[in-house]
Each structure stands twice: as structure tokens, then as C-alpha cells.
Amino acid sequence: MLIAIAVLFVLLRLLPGDPANALVSVGADAAQIEAARRQVGSDLPLAEQFVRFVAALARFDLGASFVSGVPVIEEIGRRLTVTLPLTLLAFVSAIALALPLGILAAVKRRRWYGGLISIASQLGIAVPVFWIGILLVTLFAVQLRLVPSSGFPARGWLDPLAALRQLALPVLTIALVMAASLIRYVRSASLDVIGSDYLRTARALGSGYREALVRHGIRNGAVPVISILGIELASTLLGAVVVERVFALPGLGSMLLIGIEQRDYPNVQGVLFISTLIVLLVGFAADIAQRLVDPRLRDHAIGGRT
Amino acid sequence: MFAFVGGARRSLSASLMLAAATLALIGAAPAWASEAAVAIGSLYEPQNLDNTAGAGQGINEAFNGNVYEALFRLNDDGSVSPSLVKDYKVSDDGLTYTFTLQPGVAFHSGKPLTAADVKWSIEHVTSADSKSSRKNSLKPIAAIETPDDATVVVKLSSRSISLPYNLSYVWVINDQATDLQSHEDGTGPYALDSWQRGSALALKRFDKYWGAKPENDGVVYKYFSEATALNNALLTGAVDVITSVQSPDSLAQFKDNADFTVAEGKSTTKLILAYNDRVAPFDNIKVRKALARAVDKAKLLSAVWGDYGTLIGSFVPPTDPWYVDLTKVDGYDPASAKALLKEAGYPDGFSFTLDTPNYDPHPLAAQFLQSELAKVGVKVKINVITPNEWYTKIYKAHDFQATLQEHVNHRDIVFYGNPDFYWGYNNPKVVDLIKQSEAAASVDEQTAKLKEANIQIAEDAASNWLYLYPQIVVSKASVSGYPVNGLNSQFFAFGIKKSAD
Numbered sequence: 001m002l003i004a005i006a007v008l009f010v011l012l013r014l015l016p017g018d019p020a021n022a023l024v025s026v027g028a029d030a031a032q033i034e035a036a037r038r039q040v041g042s043d044l045p046l047a048e049q050f051v052r053f054v055a056a057l058a059r060f061d062l063g064a065s066f067v068s069g070v071p072v073i074e075e076i077g078r079r080l081t082v083t084l085p086l087t088l089l090a091f092v093s094a095i096a097l098a099l100p101l102g103i104l105a106a107v108k109r110r111r112w113y114g115g116l117i118s119i120a121s122q123l124g125i126a127v128p129v130f131w132i133g134i135l136l137v138t139l140f141a142v143q144l145r146l147v148p149s150s151g152f153p154a155r156g157w158l159d160p161l162a163a164l165r166q167l168a169l170p171v172l173t174i175a176l177v178m179a180a181s182l183i184r185y186v187r188s189a190s191l192d193v194i195g196s197d198y199l200r201t202a203r204a205l206g207s208g209y210r211e212a213l214v215r216h217g218i219r220n221g222a223v224p225v226i227s228i229l230g231i232e233l234a235s236t237l238l239g240a241v242v243v244e245r246v247f248a249l250p251g252l253g254s255m256l257l258i259g260i261e262q263r264d265y266p267n268v269q270g271v272l273f274i275s276t277l278i279v280l281l282v283g284f285a286a287d288i289a290q291r292l293v294d295p296r297l298r299d300h301a302i303g304g305r306t
Numbered sequence: 307m308f309a310f311v312g313g314a315r316r317s318l319s320a321s322l323m324l325a326a327a328t329l330a331l332i333g334a335a336p337a338w339a340s341e342a343a344v345a346i347g348s349l350y351e352p353q354n355l356d357n358t359a360g361a362g363q364g365i366n367e368a369f370n371g372n373v374y375e376a377l378f379r380l381n382d383d384g385s386v387s388p389s390l391v392k393d394y395k396v397s398d399d400g401l402t403y404t405f406t407l408q409p410g411v412a413f414h415s416g417k418p419l420t421a422a423d424v425k426w427s428i429e430h431v432t433s434a435d436s437k438s439s440r441k442n443s444l445k446p447i448a449a450i451e452t453p454d455d456a457t458v459v460v461k462l463s464s465r466s467i468s469l470p471y472n473l474s475y476v477w478v479i480n481d482q483a484t485d486l487q488s489h490e491d492g493t494g495p496y497a498l499d500s501w502q503r504g505s506a507l508a509l510k511r512f513d514k515y516w517g518a519k520p521e522n523d524g525v526v527y528k529y530f531s532e533a534t535a536l537n538n539a540l541l542t543g544a545v546d547v548i549t550s551v552q553s554p555d556s557l558a559q560f561k562d563n564a565d566f567t568v569a570e571g572k573s574t575t576k577l578i579l580a581y582n583d584r585v586a587p588f589d590n591i592k593v594r595k596a597l598a599r600a601v602d603k604a605k606l607l608s609a610v611w612g613d614y615g616t617l618i619g620s621f622v623p624p625t626d627p628w629y630v631d632l633t634k635v636d637g638y639d640p641a642s643a644k645a646l647l648k649e650a651g652y653p654d655g656f657s658f659t660l661d662t663p664n665y666d667p668h669p670l671a672a673q674f675l676q677s678e679l680a681k682v683g684v685k686v687k688i689n690v691i692t693p694n695e696w697y698t699k700i701y702k703a704h705d706f707q708a709t710l711q712e713h714v715n716h717r718d719i720v721f722y723g724n725p726d727f728y729w730g731y732n733n734p735k736v737v738d739l740i741k742q743s744e745a746a747a748s749v750d751e752q753t754a755k756l757k758e759a760n761i762q763i764a765e766d767a768a769s770n771w772l773y774l775y776p777q778i779v780v781s782k783a784s785v786s787g788y789p790v791n792g793l794n795s796q797f798f799a800f801g802i803k804k805s806a807d
Contacts, residue, residue, distance in 0.1 A: 021694050021698060030702075032437055032441065033702060035434065035437070036437055039435070067353040068487060069359075070488065075503065078503065079503075138538075142542060149541070149544060150530065150538060150539055150544070151506075151539065152502070152505050152506075245531050246535065247535065248505065248529070248530045248535045248536075249505070250504025251504070254504050255504065258531075261692065261693070262694065
């Protein structure tokens with residue numbers, strides 16, 4: 001985590017430009033520019049800027065935006081109310097899509113629709129997410145007028161139905177892309193299970209194919225899929241950056257993009273810090289979930305301790 | 307399997323809980339239904355609400371004349387008229403301005419407007435930590451006196467014929483107001499209702515407004531980061547009007563559609579190829595003139611904007627009073643461009659680096675220039691940079707050979723009177739003319755001086771002025787009464803009428 005913070009800090013400073021530039025405009029004189037640099041602290045030596053940044057971070061103080069003056073943590077909190085529901089809804093929808101389709105593609109891999117699912121998922125992986133977003137907008141918003149094309153209701157979640165309508169297309173966009181790559185993993189995990197000895201044994205012991213698959217197969221197949229899910233959830237959070245831009249959503253991603261354009265270091269550092277934290281937590285949660293599903297991993301951990 | 311489905315359920319209920327928590331977090335619903343307001347779509351979200359602290363052009367668009375008023379108003383046609391000033395007198399030597407304020411004006415907080423507020427507001431812009439780009443133009447102000455609540459006396463150290471114009475940028479703010487970056491207290495026809503950062507800013511009609519009542523109950527500025535998303539919003543009815551269309555490709559879908567109105571106004575945004583006039587070879591006037599003649603600007607304009615936009619022969623747009631048609635001074639003539647380069651000592655041309663901002667239309671224009679200048683033997687290396695880098699490298703450090711830039715301001719010929727400006731143009735005659743124009747005793751004299759300066763910068767080919775952008779506003783056909791020129795990014799909302807679709 002500390003390494004991530006240091007790398008982040010240095011990389012940001014390597015970008016040419018100056019955060020003070022966001023505060024002044026064409027017509028400003030040298031004295032005004034210097035005053036702006038003093039205000040944001042970009043006139044200090046890099047080492048001093050870094051020490052100040054880490055010291056503040058240790059108090060969990062992410063500072064305030066150079067440009068708007070709003071505390072970073074407050075702004076992130078507000079924007080998470082868009083990004084978190086977006087990510088989680090997309091994640092749940094992706095799983096809901098990928099699980100049945102992936103298993104179907106494995107079980108019926110010799111039928112035409114099994115193959116079709118595989119081909120569609122390969123296509124989905126190859127297509128950039130913003131393009132899918134634009135296509136969905138053109139189809140569902142501009143042509144069919146079913147849902148709004150972009151934006152978020154002014155009253156946010158106070159207007160839950162409107163908020164959900166606004167999120168429908170962005171959620172679908174992420175869910176489609178995510179499901180496409182998940183289907184592959186689910187399919188290959190299912191294939192492993194189908195070809196496994198224990199399933200054959202279960203069948204030999206008299207269970208039907210369906211019963212054996214549900215009882216023994218899914219639990220076994222879930223283990224590798226869960227670790228992938230952890231990674232996918234983290235990458236969904238990052239993918240939200242692009243999707244939020246296409247759909248003009250006031251989330252974490254748009255905050256990050258504007259922050260980078262304006263060299264608003266506190267905002268950029270804050271967003272990256274919080275998202276790193278979330279990614280780590282998700283990885284940890286995926287680990288725990290794996291242990292819950294698979295007793296062998298649990299025993300392993302206990303065995304190691306005694 | 308069960309564990310797995312359980313996991314999915316957990317995250318679903320987590321997201322529901324989160325939604326509930328969010329509801330609690332946002333607090334009470336505003337009483338006024340912003341959904342019924344006129345929705346204005348824009349690409350320029352203000353980053354804070356204070357126009358002296360780097361909020362960007364978006365704040366002028368949303369707040370000038372809507373939320374905040376000034377002593378004078380720059381109207382959409384370019385004229386300047388009294389706003390919070392009822393009457394004013396200028397002493398014979400032009401150094402003392404006595405302003406009488408409109409009676410019965412109240413701030414949104416309820417406090418009545420007094421002379422002390424005006425004094426405080428002007429000093430807010432001229433103060434040491436102000437980042438206003440207008441600070442310099444108010445330098446002649448030596449003292450501000452407030453003999454009574456309704457009178458403001460401004461004393462100048464030198465004549466300033468543009469004082470009323472310059473004061474049109476100075477918002478009159480309640481002198482007790484705090485936290486101007488996220489709150490407001492102005493006198494305008496609208497008060498800030500709510501601001502959702504990253505998406506929308508809602509303005510509600512202020513019932514105690516001293517002037518004419520706005521035509522609508524309120525407006526909502528909705529912000530987009532992408533032109534396509536903005537156009538889709540208008541197509542699907544999520545916004546009623548778009549403040550300025552930035553890409554000509556998208557106009558086709560609105561132009562031949564009876565549901566929409568496309569209005570072309572007059573812009574002050576100029577695309578220029580600015581040389582660093584301090585360094586060789588651009589310190590040579592012949593080289594500058596040669597490059598001006600080598601570029602077919604009509605072709606560039608039609609490549610970028612089709613039938614829209616205007617060619618200009620200098621930095622001054624036709625809406626400024628000192629406009630003269632100078633497009634013939636260095637008209638397109640590649641043969642004479644070659645001859646001039648030979649005279650200047652570059653018979654085989656030369657090469658230079660063109661610092662190009664990374665957003666439209668700069669990259670396209672840079673490529674066009676590259677191919678045009680290659681025809682006269684001049685090689686262009688394109689170096690793409692971000693706006694932030696542009697500011698550090700070019701505006702501050704003057705570390706460049708040539709750059710592309712769009713200049714949006716109205717009446718900004720005065721930049722050529724400042725030898726320290728980034729392009730480093732230094733002709734003492736122009737510096738003098740611009741200084742004299744500000745000290746002029748009458749508007750006619752000011753206009754005459756600036757006309758002369760304008761002709762001189764064109765003769766000197768101080769920069770290469772490529773074209774004037776069009777200013778295009780698109781709305782639903784049922785919406786009318788919006789401003790079309792958008793001078794200085796203003797967008798007056800009070801005249802907008804929305805009839806039932």
C-alpha cells in the first residue's frame with residue numbers, strides 16, 4: 001500500500017504541468033501565477049510535498065481539492081453513491097448472465113447454441129467498452145426512447161426510480177462486457193468439473209447427471225471462478241471510469257479524469273488511494289469466500305497453524 | 307452452489323442498503339421541482355462558484371447576469387448598459403466616476419444592496435489573492451469611496467474609457483458572504499437552488515428580484531463531458547437547449563429536423579497560430595507574412611466547420627467596434643510566400659515545432675498547416691500537449707517556437723499591447739496606441755486608436771489568425787428567447803420561454 005502511494009505520488013508529479021494552472025487563466029500576470037502556486041504548494045520542493053502528503057494521509061486526511069476547495073473525502077463519498085451502485089449492480093447482473101450461459105456453453109458445448117455463446121463472449125471481450133456504451137445509447141435511448149441517454153437525476157437517489165432508469169444503460173454496458181469474459185471462465189471451470197473423476201463417481205453411485213452436477217459440480221467449479229470474480233470486480237470499478245464518461249455520470253471516474261486534466265493532485269491521489277483500498281479489500285473478500293466454499297483451503301490454513 | 311448464490315444475494319442486499327444509506331445522506335428533497343425547469347446542456351461545468359478563483363468559463367455561463375449582476379451588463383449584442391447602476395457621472399478629467407445605485411435591490415439572502423457591498427466586490431477582484439484574469443484591467447482604480455449607501459465614487463489614477471465595460475465582469479456580492487466557492491449571494495433574477503457536482507446546477511427564480519421577472523420559473527444547467535452525450539441528450543429531450551455546438555458533424559441531425567432550431571450567432575473565439583515573435587525565424591516579419599500567405603484559410607475553415615465560421619485578417623472579430631476587414635493584407639498566395647521566404651534568407655525553407663493542444667480542433671488544424679507549409683518548403687513538427695502543459699510551457703515560460711490556441715475573449719486586442727505576453731509581439735507603436743486608447747476622452751477616439759493598432763498588427767503579421775469560430779446554439783423548436791452570441795461565455799437564461807411541445 002505504501003509503495004502504491006509513493007509510486008502514485010511520483011508518477012503524478014512526472015506529468016508536465018502545474019496544478020496552479022487550473023486556478024488562473026489567460027490574462028493573469030506573473031504575480032498572480034506565483035500566488036496560485038503558493039496556494040496549492042506546487043512551489044515547494046518535491047520531497048517536502050511528499051512528506052506533507054504522507055503525514056496528512058497518516059491522519060487519514062486526504063486534503064481538499066485545489067480547484068474547488070471541497071474536502072476530497074467528502075467529494076469521494078458523494079461520488080461513490082453513483083459509482084458503487086453502478087459497479088455492484090453491473091457485477092450482480094454480469095454474474096446473473098454469465099453463470100447460466102457459461103454452464104450452458106460447457107454442458108451443451110457440442111450444440112450450436114453452446115458454440116454461439118462462446119463466439120459471442122469472444123466478441124464481447126474484443127469490443128471496447130465505450131463502443132458498446134455508444135451502441136446501446138443509440139439503440140435504447142435515441143432510437144427506442146426507452147431510457148434516458150445519459151446523466152444522473154439532480155436529486156440523486158432521492159428519486160430512486162429515476163436514478164435506476166439512468167443507471168440502466170451504464171449497468172448493462174458494464175455487465176455485458178464483464179459477462180463476456182466471465183462466461184469463458186465459468187465455461188472452462190465447468191468443463192473441468194464435467195471431465196472430473198468425482199462426477200463420474202457420483203454418477204456411478206446412482207445420481208442423475210443433473211443432480212450430480214448441481215450437488216458436486218457447482219461447488220467445485222465455483223472456487224476458481226470466485227478468485228476471478230474478485231479481480232473482475234476490481235476491474236469493473238476501473239472500467240467505470242470510461243463508462244461514466246460516456247454516460248455523463250457524476251461518479252468517481254469523472255472526478256479522476258477532471259482531476260488529471262487539471263493536475264488537481266489531492267483529488268487524483270484521493271480517488272486512487274480509495275480505489276486501491278477497495279481493490280485490496282475485494283481481493284481479501286474473494287479469498288475468504290473461496291475458503292468458505294472449499295473446505296480443503298480452510299483445512300490447509302488451519303493445518304499450517306498447528 | 308448455495309454458498310455462491312448466497313454471495314450474490316449478499317452483494318445485492320449490500321447495494322440496496324447502500325442505496326438506502328445514500329438516501330439518508332443526501333437529506334431533504336428541495337421543495338421546488340427542478341424537473342419542470344428549462345434544461346440547458348453544456349460542456350463546461352464550473353469547478354467552483356467563484357469567478358476570481360479558477361472556476362473556468364462555466365461559471366460565467368451559469369452565473370453572469372443570472373445569479374450575479376454587476377454595475378454594468380455586457381449585452382448579447384456587445385453593447386454595455388447600466389445594470390445595478392441607475393445613473394452615473396464622469397468628471398471632466400475622466401478620473402472620477404460617481405455611480406448611483408438602483409434603489410430597492412436585495413441580495414438572495416435578503417440583505418439590501420448598499421455601496422459598501424459594491425466597494426467590497428470590486429476589491430475582491432483587485433485584491434492580492436484574486437486570480438481573476440480581469441485584475442489587470444482594473445489597475446487604474448486608485449480608491450473607492452462610499453459617501454452614502456446609494457453612491458459609489460471610483461477614483462482613477464489614469465483615464466480608463468473601458469471602466470464601465472470592465473466593471474461588467476465584477477460581480478456584486480454581499481460583503482458579508484462567506485464560502486463563495488460553494489455558495490452564492492448575488493442580486494440576480496435567479497438564486498442557486500442546488501448544485502450536484504459533476505452533473506447539474508439548478509437555478510430557481512428569485513421572487514424579490516428588483517428588475518423584470520424572468521420568463522421561466524427556473525433553469526437547470528446539465529453538464530456533459532462529451533459532445534456526443536450532449537447531442538444525444540438534446541435528441542432525446544433530456545435538455546431543451548445546447549449552449550454552443552462544438553462539432554459541425556453533429557449539426558446535420560438537427561438541421562433538417564423540424565423539432566429543432568439551429569441558431570447561428572456571432573462568436574469572439576479565434577483560432578490562431580501564434581509564433582514566438584522573440585525567436586528566430588519568427589522575429590522576422592517577412593517570415594511571419596510568408597507563413598500567413600502560405601495557408602489557405604478558407605479551405606481550413608470549410609474542412610473544420612463546413613459552411614459555418616468567418617475568415618479574419620487580424621485578431622479583431624466583426625463584433626468589436628474597431629473591426630476592419632484585413633483579410634486581404636496577407637491573402638492566400640503561395641508564390642509570394644516563397645518569394646518572401648527567399649528575401650528573408652530561407653530560400654529552402656526551415657523547420658519548426660508546433661505545440662498543439664490535444665483537443666479539437668487543434669490537432670486537425672496542425673495537420674492541415676503541416677501539409678500547407680510543406681508546399682513552401684517549411685517543415686512542421688507537431689508536438690501535442692495538454693492544456694495544463696500549454697500553460698506552463700508556453701504561457702509562463704515562453705518556451706516554444708509556435709503554438710496553436712483558441713482565444714475566446716471579447717475585446718482582447720489589448721494583449722498585443724503587452725510585450726510580455728506569451729507571443730512576445732513588441733511594436734512600440736502598438737503598445738502606445740493601446741495605452742492611448744484606454745486614456746481616450748471619448749469612445750470615438752478609443753475606437754480610432756484601436757483601429758490603427760488593429761491595422762498595424764495585421765501589417766506586422768504579429769500572429770497567423772486562422773479563422774473565427776461560429777457560435778451555434780441548438781434548441782428544441784418549442785424553446786425560444788435564449789441568447790445566441792454568448793459573448794464571454796455568458797448565457798442569459800431569463801428570456802427563455804418553453805411552450806408546450
